[in-house]
Amino acid sequence: MRIIHWFRRDLRLSDNTALSAAARDSDGNVVPVFVLDEGLLRGRDVAPARVQFMLESLHVLDDTLRQQGSRLILLRGDPAAELVRIARAAGADAVYFNRDYTPAALKRDKRVRLALESQGIRTASFKDLVIFEEDELLTSSGQPFTVFTPFKKAWLMRVGKIQPLGKPALKPLPEDLVQRGAPIPTANELGFAVTQTLPRGGELEAQRVLSRFIESGAMAAYSKQRDYPGIEGTSRLSPHLRFGTISPRQCYAAAVATLDYPFPSKRSFSPAATDEKKAGADSWISELIWREFYIYILYHFPHANHANFNRAYDAVHWGSGDPALDEARFQAWCEGKTGYPIVDAAMRQLNQTGWMHNRTRMIVASFLVKDLLLDWRLGESYFMRMLVDGDPGANNGGWQWAAGTGTDAQPYFRIFNPVLQSERFDPQGVFIRRWVPELARVPDLYIHAPHTMPPTVQAQAGCRIGKDYPAPIVDHNTQKEEILRRFKAVKSEPVR
């Protein structure tokens, strides 16, 4: 028996559910396949950063497979046609893969299954991207959760000790099959110009990043440090979780080892952690649950992919009434030239590295919606085109949370003040100065609102407002009143 393993968002060998099942069922006769879907590469929200990270991760995967005498067979084209072709050529009985839950992935997978099964090739799919999927967690009335806290409670009540799987043993591939694979192209060859300095891809790197997060003490200090963009206080595992170069079970098991919880037993979900180290790991696990929550929401409420989760907010009116002004404001936001240093620093970090800290993601998202009065979908799409970790669930969930249109959203009347956020989360302006060099010499007193610098201080700091650094493009208080008026005009309704 020979089985094809179709790699998608699981670019690793260890703790890979479908791959291990394929190895077990075929006695190691697995054909590892990745299909470079040309249709996806031409999509509206494709990011050069993610293409680059993915290609690098594919190289690492291929290298690791070669160490076992196997290979990654890279195919280019439509997954349904390519998988039928390789399954026939390999004489494979089945195609195994791990499930994905976005509306587009579900549609594609249905089509691929039908194509394979119509040719007598069995398919089997597995839970791997998340710890709990689909209908595994429901409210007491059997409905999907729409609020995070009870979802988290149900998640923690159900989870037990998790022992991630090792790497399966795979047999070498016959030469005629190896010949069918195309070389892994570069991003450039695919027509993408990558200008950002990106994190490295691949399974080994993911394990290294996780170890560094634990060994540096950052996981233990996570609850104290996670909100400060000037500190390396978060794991930076998001691109790895996005492409599956690490699994959520490996992350969860590492956090539990740090927590030293007494498993198997049900533990309290509320601040169980008594000491600081435990509090850190506990709140990091919460973030892993947020990731699952947003994947779950998009699965159960696919309309949220392109529309407000709460449809009542479809009636909110966006924009200033002047399309040219809106376009200019949007461009200033994209380029990090709004005159609000924390916003500008974060957007420049995104543009240059493909990653942004969670606190500043919330700040810039709130700013686009509540200060610039622009539709959250504009920002969501820009993020998708720039982020190395761009993920439909987390990105959509994050944007709708900030806009106040989503599940469990920040209520529309709670509006981030970008200057106060900056004072609180980057008190000395360490983060701002790193990404906005023209503000490097601005004194601490003015770093959060440099337009308030008197002319003499501007001269001393080498930063003339309106010349070296912009004056604020909007007035926060004026815009706040306006967005409140617009939101109040429509009535929120709970989504069922």
Ligand SMILES: Cc1cc2nc3c(=O)[nH]c(=O)nc-3n(C[C@H](O)[C@H](O)[C@H](O)COP(=O)(O)OP(=O)(O)OC[C@H]3O[C@@H](n4cnc5c(N)ncnc54)[C@H](O)[C@@H]3O)c2cc1C
């Ligand atoms: C407007 C907005 C857009 C976002 N877009 C994305 C996105 O496209 N892709 C993405 O992975 N995350 C997104 N997030 C969530 C979060 O900002 C990132 O996951 C986090 O900053 C990644 O850094 P880290 O790996 O160091 O996270 P850590 O703090 O170390 O967290 C560990 C992991 O938990 C998950 N996670 C953490 N916070 C969240 C969250 N709020 N929601 C969902 N998952 C979370 C991520 O997988 C992350 O790698 C977004 C948040 C906002 C507010």
